[in-house]
Amino acid sequence: MSVQSHLDNLSSQLNLKQDEKDKIKKSIETLSDRLNRYFDGQLIGHFKFGSYTRGTILPRKADEYSDVDYMVIFKNPKEYKPQTLLNYLKNFVNYYYRSSEIHQSHPTIVLELNHIKFELVPAKQDYWGNIYIPSSASSYEEWIATNPNAFNEKLTNANIRYQSKIKPLVRLMKYWNRLNGSYLTSYALENWIVENYYWNCNSLKDFTYSTFEKLTYNYNDPQGYKQKVDRAKKIIEQTKEYERNGRPYSAESEIKKLFPNF
Known part of the structure; x- marks a missing residue:
C-alpha cells in the first residue's frame, strides 16, 4: 500500500455504510412521527441539520459521540424562556424513550440510542422567519439567531470546486480531531477547512x-492541543521525507501514526 491508498481506504471507511444509514433514517422517521403526535399543533416545524445532512458525520465505530442534530421549532406564543422549551423536549423524550438514554446538555436535550445519538435543539421563529435557539449557558443573551443549514451549501460548493475531495478530507480531519480529544468543534473544523x-x-x-x-x-x-498539532506537523513532514527518498512503506507507517485503522 501507500499513503494515498491508506487515506483513500480510510476515508471510505469513515463514510456511513448503508446499514447504518438505514438505521439512522428509521430512527429519524420515528422521532419525526412522535414529535408530530406529541406536540400536535404546538410546532412550526422540525428537521435534521448539521454534519449528518452534509454527509460528514462519522460512523459510531470511529466516533462514539457521533450525533444527529435535530431542531424543533415551537410556536411559543407566550414567549417562554429557553429552559421551558427544553423541559418540553425533555418531557417528550421521557414519554417515548427510556430515561437512561436522556440527559440535558445546554442548550440541547441529548437522546442516546444504541446506534446513534440525537441532539434535540428547541427553537423559536419570529414574524420574518428568523430562527432563534438558546444561547450557551455562559452567554448574557437567552436566544441567538441561527441559519441551521446555511453552511451546507458552502461546503457542497467547496466540495465541487475541489473535485469532491473536501468531504473525505473533512471526515479524515474529524477522525484525527476525535483521536486527539475533540478540542475543535465539528462545525469550527469543517468551516476552517x-x-x-x-x-x-x-x-x-x-x-x-x-x-x-x-x-x-x-x-x-491548551498546551496539550499545541503539542498534538506540533506532533501532527512533524509526522506529515517525516512522511513526505520518506516519500521523497523512495520509501513508500515507511511513509505509510508514518502516516498511520496520525490516521490509524479503526
Missing part, C-alpha cells in the same frame, strides 16, 4: 498534507 485555499492539490493526500501544514493554534490554546 472550507475557508482554506488548496493550490496544486489533486489527490486526497495532497489535501491532507496541505491542511496540516496550514493548521495553527492560538497562544491561549
Whole structure:
C-alpha cells in the first residue's frame, strides 16, 4: 500500500455504510412521527441539520459521540424562556424513550440510542422567519439567531470546486480531531477547512498534507492541543521525507501514526 491508498481506504471507511444509514433514517422517521403526535399543533416545524445532512458525520465505530442534530421549532406564543422549551423536549423524550438514554446538555436535550445519538435543539421563529435557539449557558443573551443549514451549501460548493475531495478530507480531519480529544468543534473544523485555499492539490493526500501544514493554534490554546498539532506537523513532514527518498512503506507507517485503522 501507500499513503494515498491508506487515506483513500480510510476515508471510505469513515463514510456511513448503508446499514447504518438505514438505521439512522428509521430512527429519524420515528422521532419525526412522535414529535408530530406529541406536540400536535404546538410546532412550526422540525428537521435534521448539521454534519449528518452534509454527509460528514462519522460512523459510531470511529466516533462514539457521533450525533444527529435535530431542531424543533415551537410556536411559543407566550414567549417562554429557553429552559421551558427544553423541559418540553425533555418531557417528550421521557414519554417515548427510556430515561437512561436522556440527559440535558445546554442548550440541547441529548437522546442516546444504541446506534446513534440525537441532539434535540428547541427553537423559536419570529414574524420574518428568523430562527432563534438558546444561547450557551455562559452567554448574557437567552436566544441567538441561527441559519441551521446555511453552511451546507458552502461546503457542497467547496466540495465541487475541489473535485469532491473536501468531504473525505473533512471526515479524515474529524477522525484525527476525535483521536486527539475533540478540542475543535465539528462545525469550527469543517468551516476552517472550507475557508482554506488548496493550490496544486489533486489527490486526497495532497489535501491532507496541505491542511496540516496550514493548521495553527492560538497562544491561549491548551498546551496539550499545541503539542498534538506540533506532533501532527512533524509526522506529515517525516512522511513526505520518506516519500521523497523512495520509501513508500515507511511513509505509510508514518502516516498511520496520525490516521490509524479503526
